[in-house]
Amino acid sequence: xxxxxxxxxxxxxxxxxxxxxxxxxxxxxxxxxxxxxxxxxxxxxxxxxxxxxxxxxxxxxxxxxxxxxxxxxxxxxxxxxxxxxxxxxxxxxxxxxxxxxxxxxxxxxxxxxxxxxxxxxxxxxxxxxxxxxxxxxxxxxxxxxxxxxxxxxxxxxxxxxxxxxxxxxxxxxxxxxxxxxxxxxxxxxxxxxxxxxxxxxxxxxxxxxxxxxxxxxxxxxxxxxxxxxxxxxxxxxxxxxxxxxxxxxxxxxxxxxxxxxxxxxxxxxxxxxxxxxxxxxxxxxxxxxxxxxxxxxxxxxxxxxxxxxxxxxxxxxxxxxxxxxxxxxxxxxxxxxxxxxxxxxxxxxxxxxxxxxxxxxxxxxxxxxxxxxxxxxxxxxxxxxxxxxxxxxxxxxxxxxxxxxxxxxxxxxxxxxxxxxxxxxxxxxxxxxxxxxxxxxxxxxxxxxxxxxxxxxxxxxxxxxxxxxxxxxxxxxxxxxxxxxxxxxxxxxxxxxxxxxxxxxxxxxxxxxxxxxxx
Numbered sequence: 001x002x003x004x005x006x007x008x009x010x011x012x013x014x015x016x017x018x019x020x021x022x023x024x025x026x027x028x029x030x031x032x033x034x035x036x037x038x039x040x041x042x043x044x045x046x047x048x049x050x051x052x053x054x055x056x057x058x059x060x061x062x063x064x065x066x067x068x069x070x071x072x073x074x075x076x077x078x079x080x081x082x083x084x085x086x087x088x089x090x091x092x093x094x095x096x097x098x099x100x101x102x103x104x105x106x107x108x109x110x111x112x113x114x115x116x117x118x119x120x121x122x123x124x125x126x127x128x129x130x131x132x133x134x135x136x137x138x139x140x141x142x143x144x145x146x147x148x149x150x151x152x153x154x155x156x157x158x159x160x161x162x163x164x165x166x167x168x169x170x171x172x173x174x175x176x177x178x179x180x181x182x183x184x185x186x187x188x189x190x191x192x193x194x195x196x197x198x199x200x201x202x203x204x205x206x207x208x209x210x211x212x213x214x215x216x217x218x219x220x221x222x223x224x225x226x227x228x229x230x231x232x233x234x235x236x237x238x239x240x241x242x243x244x245x246x247x248x249x250x251x252x253x254x255x256x257x258x259x260x261x262x263x264x265x266x267x268x269x270x271x272x273x274x275x276x277x278x279x280x281x282x283x284x285x286x287x288x289x290x291x292x293x294x295x296x297x298x299x300x301x302x303x304x305x306x307x308x309x310x311x312x313x314x315x316x317x318x319x320x321x322x323x324x325x326x327x328x329x330x331x332x333x334x335x336x337x338x339x340x341x342x343x344x345x346x347x348x349x350x351x352x353x354x355x356x357x358x359x360x361x362x363x364x365x366x367x368x369x370x371x372x373x374x375x376x377x378x379x380x381x382x383x384x385x386x387x388x389x390x391x392x393x394x395x396x397x398x399x400x401x402x403x404x405x406x407x408x409x410x411x412x413x414x415x416x417x418x419x420x421x422x423x424x425x426x427x428x429x430x431x432x433x434x435x436x437x438x439x440x441x442x443x444x445x446x447x448x449x450x451x452x453x454x455x456x457x458x459x460x461x462x463x464x465x466x467x468x469x470x471x472x473x474x475x476x477x478x479x480x481x482x483x484x485x486x487x488x489x490x491x492x493x494x495x496x497x498x499x500x501x502x503x504x505x506x507x508x509x510x511x512x513x514x515x516x517x518x519x
Contacts, residue, residue: 002037002038002039002040002074003038003039003040003042003071003072003073003074004033004036004038004040004041004042004073004074004075004076004077005041005042005043005044005062005065005066005071005073005075005076005077005103006026006029006030006033006041006042006043006044006076006077006078007043007044007046007058007059007062007076007077007078007083007084008022008025008026008029008043008044008045008046008078008079008083009025009045009046009047009049009051009056009059009083009084010022010025010046010047010048011048011049011050011051022045022047025079025083025108026043026045028079028108029043029077029078029079029108031108032077032106032108033077036075036077036106041430042065042071042073042434043430043431043434044058044059044061044062045058046058046059050086051082051083051084051085051086051087052085052086052087052090053087053090054085054087054090054093054094059084059094061438063094063097066097066098066101066103067097069101072101073101073103074103074104075103075104075105075106076098076103076104076105076106077106077107077108078105078106078107078108079107079108080107080108080109081105081107081111081113082133084105086133145246146246146269148169149245149246149269149271150269152170152271152272153168153169153170153271154169154170154171154243154245154271154273156169157171159171159238160177160181160210160233161173161174161177161178161180161181161239161276162174162177162238162273162274170271170273171238171243171273171274172274173274173276178276180202180207181233181239181276181277182276182277184198184202184230184233184234185234185239185277185281185282185285187201188230188234188285188288189281189284189285189288194227195227195228195230195231195234196227196230198225198230199224199225199226199227199229199230199350200349200350200351202225203224203225203350203351204351207225208223209223209224209225209226209229210229211223224347224350224351224352225350225351226350231289234285234286234289235286235289237282238273239275239276239277239282240275240277240278240279240281240282241272241273241274241275241279242270242271242272242273243270243271243272243273244268244269244270244271245268245269245270245271246263246267246268246269247262247263247268248260248261248262248263249261249263301338302480302481302484303320303338303363303484304367304370304371304480304483304484304487305340305363305366305367305370305484305487305494306320307488308487308488308491308492308493308494309340309361309366309494309496310493310494310495310496311342311343311344311356311358311495311496311497312358312495312496312497312513312515313342313356313357313358313497314342314344314356314358316342316343316344316356317343318340318341318342318343318361318496319340319341319343319346320338320339320340320341320363321338321339321340321341321346321360322336322337322338322339323336323337323339324336324337325337337362338362338363338364339360339361339362339363340360340361340363340366340496341360342356342358342360344356345358345360358496358497358498359498359501359510360498361496361498361510361512362510365509365510365512366496366512366514369512369514370487370494370514370516371483371487373514373516374472374487374491374516377516378468378469378472378473381465381466381469384465384468384469385465387518388465388518391515391516391517391518404446404449404450405450407446408443408446408447408450411439411442411443411446412443414439415436415439415440415443418432418435418436418439468490468518468519471486471489471490472486472490474486489519490518490519491516491517491518491519492517492518492519493516493517494514494515494516494517495514495515495516495517496512496513496514496515497512497513498510498511498512498513499511499512499513
């Protein structure tokens, strides 16, 4: 047996602690390969990847090497069969590819699976058992969590106003933050301050804001209290002494994607925690919020350009804001002025030091200007093609080209690092060669994409023009809802700069510079 492949996988730290670590699997697999007299050994290693899915980078690389005959193997060596897949259908797919190339599967415990029908059936049965075992483990894990909650214990969490007590596995009040929370509820329920006014007050008093994290990265680096933060706190029943858990169930639908579904309230499990405010105060705050949200005078409006408008000066998104109109208001007239405001200036409004020179833009004036501009662009296919030549290629293709070149440079740096690691004795030559070959393949793929992008495909561009033109003209005299649907179908971004210094009112039309990026 001259040529063999080794595949190893570990999905969790717990598996590593149980002896399934990458290093321990590799040691056993390499020993088995040498015992079989293998001369050429290629290794494929997936770290932190679930066996329930096939879209694992190294598994896919191995299967691609086998299918394209880039590599020829006599056998595939694994630690255990469930390292290949914990899903019976997934295992059947892998077996079929190996069967077509007459590649045996050999595990380190001595079991060998050939390509005859009996061996294939045995592997599929074992795959089904692994899938069943995986489902049992999930069920036991959920039962364990439910029992833990019933005992009044929580998983470790970070919560403003509290610290986590590892010993009792519950929350303790953090008094300096609890004082702030009590102030927020008092200002809202007794002093009738809005969430916006409360956030402004906290920022003016330089009180540190919560620092939420996503994937261990702080997302509020400016340390600013936002209106949304205040509203979330006012709705949080934890501060009244009840922490709701098991609110969502999570289902992994692919290697990197999770489906999040809200459970019905009767399935939630409530855990008592120390209360910072009284139940009466929390109920009062939420009754006030519910009254405001169900106010019959609140009007649902259609904002045609919402989510598409960006500041030409600083690149930040522009959000919709409103201010009450001054003076006498006619019957059936809007009571508020609506406009797009640069997010940088909104953050400055809340207390950030950064400021953008771009002025706020009246919404209806911008909507009219954008629609008029689009009518001119889509006057004919010739005018559309001319616009795309002048702007779209410059803004989209060149930006994508820059991104591909940047990715290629990163891969080249990684390649240099591997050479340095080999020179320092951190990895052996075989591993270094495999990794460099993998990087070379990725670099070659990027080179092809860069080359294709540099020579523009005219037929593809022509189809894009026809498609865009048809979408824009499919409805004659569209209403606001239809305009919104059309614009969001064909427009990626709208960059806006206000050029005049006039005070906005019903009689002045702002001078705007508009740059539209089509999809």
